[in-house]
Amino acid sequence: MEPKKDGVKRRAFLKTAVASLAAAALAPGLLSAGRFQSDSLQVWSCGGLSEAFMEANGLYEQRNGVQINYTGAFAAALGKSLLGGAVTEVFAGRVLQLAQNLRTAGKMLYFRPLCFTEYVLITPLGNPAQIQTVQDMARPGVRVILPLGASPPGGDAVMGILKKAGVDQAVLKNTIEKESCVIKMMPQIISGEGAASIVERRLTRMDRFAGKVEVIPIPEALFPPGPLTFTIGVMKYAKDRALADDYVNFICSDEAQAIFDRHGFIPAASAKGRTLIEKLGVKDV
Amino acid sequence: MSNQTAISKPDGFFLPKVRRGIQAAMLAVMGQWAFYGIFRCPFLVPFVNCQVCPIITCWGRITSYFWGFWLFLPLSVLFVGRAFCGWLCPGGFVNQMIGKLSFAKLRVRNRVLKFAPLGMGLGLLIVLALWFGLDNPRSMVPIRVGEFWGSLRLSFEHASPYWLVRTFVVLGLVAAGLFIANLWCRFACPTGGLLELFKGMALFRVFKTSACNDCDACLRRCEMGTRPDEVNCTNCGDCLKTCPVDAIKFGRKRKSDE
Structure with missing residues (x-):
């Protein structure tokens, strides 16, 4: 039995804890103080x-x-x-x-x-429609979903890419859905409902979509500036x-x-x- | 109506107070999501596209509320009918508080009030048409992250006319609760309309027995202006101790009770 020794330890622990808490609470203010x-x-x-x-x-x-x-x-x-x-x-x-x-x-x-x-092509995992280029989206029977109703530049930028690639009308014929929101559109590609779409690369890095689609680069020359x-x-x-x-x-x-x-x-x-x-x-x- | 009785407040009946406490707790738990649904949700129909919503800070997306809510709601109907409206809905709580200030409680039976709840069906049809027919379009610039008042201002400033119409219709009908108590919940709420359609299958309910003498004491107590087990009854239980002939029960309704 060494109650005194135990007591000192406990006090030391409590003091350290209180000091740490105080430091944590004050640190942000101290950091900016004067600067x-x-x-x-x-x-x-x-x-x-x-x-x-x-x-x-x-x-x-x-x-x-x-x-x-x-x-x-x-x-x-x-x-x-x-x-x-x-x-x-x-x-x-x-x-x-x-x-x-x-x-x-x-x-x-x-x-x-x-x-x-930068803009990229996305497909479901495994790329079932074998999409490699923007032009591939124009192949008959490819189910394309585009965020054409998304707030600018969403839809406009995608149409710009398709026009520069010379496949805008053919891809529009393949388009089974025109989404009003790029984020709302992503699950439709992930699930395979759509075989291809065009989005900004940032969409493919979001926690909820990362690793769930194939990402294929688009030549920079097609990007609207x-x-x-x-x-x-x-x-x-x-x-x-x-x-x-x-x-x-x-x-x-x-x-x-x-x-x-x-x-x-x-x-x-x-x-x-x-x-x-x-x-x-x-x-x- | 010669057999009317005055509204009594039975001593020791604490259920309404318990209900208020639960409603307040649910407002604290679900209020943020409800608030986002009305003021920040960029889709025309709120609460149904949370998992694909661009708003980063809404609890409907970043918590399990969305799945929890849509799994719980059918179960709750199966067990206790429209009890969600009376016990848990944050919007219902707000409407009931506004209703306390209203000019007309409309706790009577007449031809107009008999058909007015069809408004819930109309609201439900509009919601279903927008959701399934038009794929619930995004109609407001999403304020993905933002300060409270600033986000509200930006939402209204940059919303489409469709979103503004939707929001002002909802807010207008809630505000109309100052004139007619619980107008939104009784005559307009699409969710209430959906639950109303299926509440008949509930295992447990507040109901009238054959002893009922149509005195309407329960009706005059009810915030929804109805009687047990009739249209708009939410199984809130406020009427359980109001019946002068003890004809109101809660539980499984048997043939012998009819």
Whole structure:
């Protein structure tokens, strides 16, 4: 029986636990104390980037003790709101022209290239219709499902690819369903109801769809240039410019860009990304 | 109606309080999903496409609520008919609270009220046509992740006219509950209409025995403005102790009870 010794141990354990809890509770605030005036940042982005942003935001919040109030939705809608009266501090939108319009309107202070998307063919596992190219979708009897009713650029981009490949009318004849939502469409390809479709690669990286479809690249020459580009910029409404700049720097860092890569995007910081920046002219001038 | 009796509140009858407690608990549990269904769901018919929905933060997708709900609902009908409406539905709870403030309780029997519940059937037909006929189109820009008020504002700002009509019709009918108590639940709810169709097969129910003298004391107590085992009865049990001749029972209804 050594009750005293046991008691000391218990007290030490409790002290350590309380100290750890206090440190955990205070750490985020201490991390940001002195660095930034604000302890929160409002960020809006294109909905397609949501999964990647949520992961990157978690990391940034953990490191800096800053709360990221994040909204991810259809970029054109957010852009329309921002060009109207809506306000956010950082905006990551799709389509270069939108960022340029926000700059011209004096709403955005600057923007940087963030990442790029790419389109792929998807088929059920095993590729029962033996689809290898966009042209294969035009073969008689191939059951095609296309997200033609999806919000832009969903349907428009897919039609652009088919037109450039010269098979738009033939593929439309094969189309058994025109879906209003790309996410709603995916299970129809997974189940084999449809033999092929065209989506952004990011769809094939979502947790619920990863590994459940065959992914076949589409030649870059067929991509419509407009929807490929995502930018990130600081808005004039940024309450703490240093914080907004720091956040944008983090999102454009190799560490955060790796997150966007995992979610199916081409990081702007990658070799391919740098090529696309030049090719598509993604520059804030 | 000479044999009417006044509405009595029997002492020691705690079932309505238990029911309110369960409804409040269910509002806490399912309220977020219900809220998303009305205000954030991008599809015209909410609650049926959760597994393929682009909204990231809705509990209908990220929890087991969707499967749990659609597996539980048929089972609940098999055992206790429309009890979901009276005991568990968060929307029903909200409607009943609004109904307490309403000008007209309409706890009477007449020709109009006899046919008004057909509105639930109409609502059900519209839902089925949108769901199966038009494949439940997405008709609102999905706010995949977002702050509470900001997402609401963006939803309404960028929704299609179809989504706006759907949402304002639902909200309007719920708000009309201020004038006619429980108008949505009694005369419009498609889910209620679906359950109403199948509640006849329920094993257990609140019912009237042959001792009933049509005094309608139960009707005047009922938030749904009905009598046991009739159209719109949700087996809530509020009427169990109101009958002056003790003609209301709960359990298996036997031939001898009719």
